[in-house]
Structures are given as structure tokens and as C-alpha cells.
Amino acid sequence: MENKTSSWSDQWGTGVFDNEEKDLEKPNNKSNNKKMEQMKAAASTGLVKAKSAAVVGAHKVKKGTSTGVKWIKNKLSK
Template identity: 80%
Template sequence: MGSKTDTWSDQWGTGVFDNDEKDYEKQNNKSNNNNKKMDQVKAVASTGLVKAKSAAIVGAHKLKKGTSTGFKWIKNKCSASK
């Protein structure tokens, strides 16, 4: 029993298991970074969509008002000529 071998408890922290845990931590850090980047992209895209939606609404109101005014003008011109 005089041999100089590591015990099971001494080997536990320096083996393959440590490398697997480190790889897992690296993978989690990468996925967390990707999630943060994706959240930033979504926030920017959301802002862009809100602006596009408001521009479309304003455009639709202008179109509706212009069309209504045009029909009223045509109606007045047609009824005035009779």
C-alpha cells in the first residue's frame, strides 16, 4: 500500500468531467450571448414595425380623406351642371 496513486476523490476534480462542465458552461455563455443579441435585434425590429404601422395609418387616413373630398367635388360639379 505504499504506492503513490491518486485516490478516487483526488481524481474527481481533474478528470474528463471537469472538461465537460467547462464545455457546457462555454456553450451556455454562447447561447446567452446569442439570446441577448436576438433580443436587441427584436427590439430594433419592433421599433421599425411601429413606425411603419403609424406611417401606413396616416397614409390610409389621407387617402380616405382625399377620396371623399374628390367624390364630393365631382358630385357638386355634376349636380351644378343640370
């Protein structure tokens, strides 16, 4: 009952999967590099916008909290 097909361990390093590994190791062509650069630029722009929105939101929260604490102090002092 011997199996005619080779096992995974038998195939390892024998060149059966070498073509697949080489495909993964190939450098990207120029169009893929260009697409990646565009995606990185768009992501970086989005990150800058998100960061600035977070900073503005933090300032609003800080100002609102300060105003609220002052209001409470004024109400309690009366």
C-alpha cells in the first residue's frame, strides 16, 4: 500500500515548488510600484487629515471642559 505521490517533506527543496517561490520573490514591475506609491501617498494624506481632525477635536474638548468647570465654579460660588 505504498503511496506513489511524494509527501510534502519529500517535495521540499526538490524544485517542485521552486517556480511558485520564485514568482513571489520577483521584484514588482513599474506599474505595481507606481500603484503602491500612489496608495502610500493617498494613505499619508488621509493620515494627515485624520491627525489634524483629532487635534482640532482635542482642542474643542479641552475648551469645552474648561468652560464647563468655570461655569460650575461660578454657580457654586453664588
